[in-house]
Amino acid sequence: MGRRDIRDESDFRSRPSKRGSRPRTKQRPEHSDAVTGLVTGVDRGRYTLLVGGSETGHGGTVVTAMKARELTRTRVVVGDRVDVVGDTSGEEGSLARIVRIQERTSTLRRTADDTDPYERIVVANADQLVIVTALAQPEPRTGMIDRCVVAAYDAGMSVLLCLTKADLASPDALRALYEPLGVEVVVTRRTTADDGGAGDLGAVALVPESVEEVRDRLRGLSSVLVGHSGVGKSTLINALVPEAGRATGVVNDVTGRGRHTSTSAVALRLPDGPATDDDPDYDGWVIDTPGVRSFGLAHVEVAHLLHAFEDLDEVAQECPRGCTHLADAPDCALDDWIEASPDDERPAREARLASFRRLLTSRTGTDA
Numbered sequence: 001m002g003r004r005d006i007r008d009e010s011d012f013r014s015r016p017s018k019r020g021s022r023p024r025t026k027q028r029p030e031h032s033d034a035v036t037g038l039v040t041g042v043d044r045g046r047y048t049l050l051v052g053g054s055e056t057g058h059g060g061t062v063v064t065a066m067k068a069r070e071l072t073r074t075r076v077v078v079g080d081r082v083d084v085v086g087d088t089s090g091e092e093g094s095l096a097r098i099v100r101i102q103e104r105t106s107t108l109r110r111t112a113d114d115t116d117p118y119e120r121i122v123v124a125n126a127d128q129l130v131i132v133t134a135l136a137q138p139e140p141r142t143g144m145i146d147r148c149v150v151a152a153y154d155a156g157m158s159v160l161l162c163l164t165k166a167d168l169a170s171p172d173a174l175r176a177l178y179e180p181l182g183v184e185v186v187v188t189r190r191t192t193a194d195d196g197g198a199g200d201l202g203a204v205a206l207v208p209e210s211v212e213e214v215r216d217r218l219r220g221l222s223s224v225l226v227g228h229s230g231v232g233k234s235t236l237i238n239a240l241v242p243e244a245g246r247a248t249g250v251v252n253d254v255t256g257r258g259r260h261t262s263t264s265a266v267a268l269r270l271p272d273g274p275a276t277d278d279d280p281d282y283d284g285w286v287i288d289t290p291g292v293r294s295f296g297l298a299h300v301e302v303a304h305l306l307h308a309f310e311d312l313d314e315v316a317q318e319c320p321r322g323c324t325h326l327a328d329a330p331d332c333a334l335d336d337w338i339e340a341s342p343d344d345e346r347p348a349r350e351a352r353l354a355s356f357r358r359l360l361t362s363r364t365g366t367d368a
C-alpha cells in the first residue's frame, strides 16, 4: 500500500459516511453499476463531478468523489470523464468513488519547469485553448502566446486568441502575427464614459458586444482559458459566467483577500441559452486555470506540431531527413515553397512560415 493510499483512506474515514465501514470487496468486480461523471474541480484528493448531465453540461447532479484505491497512481484532472460508483446522490456529506477514467480525446500538458518538477496533464478532453492576452497593462508577450499556441496544437486543440483591454491599445499588430497561423482572434474592451459605462469608477464592465463575440466562439465547446496575472481573465470569466465569482483586480486592501484562493483548474458551465433556444450546442464549458502561467514544452515534437499545419506538413515531406525547418536549415523545402510562390500569395506564405518558425523556436525558449 502506497503512502497516498493511507492518506486517502484516512480522509475517507474522517468523513461521517455510512460507506466507511462497508467491506470494499463487495463492489470490486466490474462496477457494472457505475455511472458517468465529468470532473469539474479537483481539490486535495476530492473531485467535484457532474453526474448525468449532457455533454455540454445541461442538467446533472453535483457529486463529490474520491478515487478508488486502484487509481491511486492515476491522475484524474478537470475535464476527465470518469465512471463512478457508490453514493452519487450529491447529498451533503455523500462521497462517491471514481473507479475508471474514460479514454481522453485530448490532453493539455505542461512539461516540468522551474515552478513544477513534474510533467503534468493540465486538463483533459478540452477542444480549445483560449489565450487571454492584454493589449496593454501588462504589455503582451508574444513568446508566451507562441508557447501556448504550441501546447494547444500539440494537444490537438484549436486556439482562440482573446485580446483584452482594447480600450488601451490597438490589436492590429498581434492580429498580423497570429492570423497567418489560422488562429482566431477576438477582442474585448471595457466600457468607457463614451459608452455610457462606468468610466473609471468601480469594477470594470466589458462592452457586452465584445463579450458576446467571445461567447459565440465558446458555444458547444470545452475551452481552457490561460493568461498571465492582470490580463483581465477573471473579469472576462465573470462576464461570461456571472455566477462564477472569480476574484478580480489586485489584492483587496479592505478585506486583505488575495486574488485566488485555489490554484487548481475548475470547469464552469456557460449559462444556458435563452429559454426558447433548445439548441444543445448553445452552452459549453469554460475551464479556468489559475495556476497555469506558462507551458514547459520539452515534450513537444516538431513532426507532431507540423500536423497542425496541413499545408506546411505536406511541403515538409520533401525536406531532408532530420530537417529542423528553421530559417537556417539547409535545403528546407519550406523555403522552396516561398520561392515557388505565385506573386500574389507570397506575402501570405511568408507571414505564415515566419509565424510557424517563431513557434518552433518558442518550443526551446523559456518563458521566464
Ligand SMILES: Nc1nc2c(ncn2[C@@H]2O[C@H](COP(=O)(O)OP(=O)(O)OP(=O)(O)O)[C@@H](O)[C@H]2O)c(=O)[nH]1
Residues within 6 Å of the ligand: 164, 165, 166, 167, 168, 188, 189, 190, 203, 204, 206, 227, 228, 229, 230, 231, 232, 233, 234, 235, 236, 247, 248, 249, 250, 259
Ligand atoms: N482598461 C481595461 N482594464 C481592464 C479590462 N479588463 C480588466 N481590466 C482590469 O485589469 C485588472 C486585472 O483584471 P483581472 O480580471 O483581475 O485579471 P486576471 O487576469 O484575472 O488577473 P489575476 O486575478 O491576477 O489572475 C483589473 O484592474 C481590471 O479591472 C479592460 O478591458 N480594459
Ligand SMILES: [Zn+2]
Residues within 6 Å of the ligand: 316, 319, 320, 323, 324, 325, 326, 329, 331, 332, 333, 334
Ligand atoms: Zn524543413
